[in-house]
Amino acid sequence: MRWTLPLLLALAPLAAAQATPEASLSVTLLSGKNSNTTSYNSKDNDWRRVQALRQGNQPLLYVRRGGTGYVIRDPAVIAKAEAIMKPQRDLGARQGALGAQQGELGRQQGALGSRQARLGGAMAGRGARGAEALAAQMRELGRQQAALGERQAALGDRQAALGDQQSRLAAQARPKFEALVAEAIRRGLAQRLN
Structure with a gap:
């Protein structure tokens, strides 16, 4: 089930308020257990990239922060992301x-x-x-x-x-995601893609 539309509608004012590309944060979460997809400020090319990165039904957190993409597969980070989005x-x-x-x-x-x-x-x-x-x-x-x-x-x-x-x-949710992503990058749990 996709929860993209309500989340995108709710986050649109935040996206418009961002002053610079470096300040942008995009998150796409694929939950393997029930194929839930949640996107936060994502674009079509993010979705295509997430699909290419997916490995079967394994959960995946894709983040684009300031133009740089990251993939996170750590179960604890994904669980925290799901809790933020719940x-x-x-x-x-x-x-x-x-x-x-x-x-x-x-x-x-x-x-x-x-x-x-x-x-x-x-x-x-x-x-x-x-x-x-x-x-x-x-x-x-x-x-x-x-x-x-x-x-x-x-x-x-x-x-x-x-x-x-x-x-x-x-x-x-936004500052919680920013903190979660920063922590995952700091701990080496986020694989840099570009």
């Missing part, structure tokens, strides 16, 4: 579930809209008496549509709050 992964799962609810509401709204269109067509072909009964049905469908719209708006508010929380988690 709150964002968990929140990403909540965002995904909320998105599924929003999708279902959208499907229901679409079905109601189709029914309203059919009723509108039927109303156009009827006289005043027949149209009056159909107009009552149309008002009921409109009421249902409004109720679904209110639920959709509430879910949108919850999604926005989760997005704000994701941004805060990203801001908290």
Whole structure:
């Protein structure tokens, strides 16, 4: 399962705030046990490089720091990286579930809209008496549509709050990643690639 999109969306403001290429940090974590992939400020060429470096289902942490790539295969470092990313992964799962609810509401709204269109067509072909009964049905469908719209708006508010929380988690994760990578490089656990 890929958790790339929620994490990238949450980290985009941090990436934009970086002043120099030397200050950039990109992280891609491949967890071997369940093929989870988490990317932090990564680019397409990082992903291609990670795929080339992968050895079967072995976990891998790829880091690009200031233009220099590193691969880390040490289980303890990878476990720490997973722990840093866990709150964002968990929140990403909540965002995904909320998105599924929003999708279902959208499907229901679409079905109601189709029914309203059919009723509108039927109303156009009827006289005043027949149209009056159909107009009552149309008002009921409109009421249902409004109720679904209110639920959709509430879910949108919850999604926005989760997005704000994701941004805060990203801001908290960045210095932890910087420290983890610096420690791995210092201890010789990060293989320099370029």
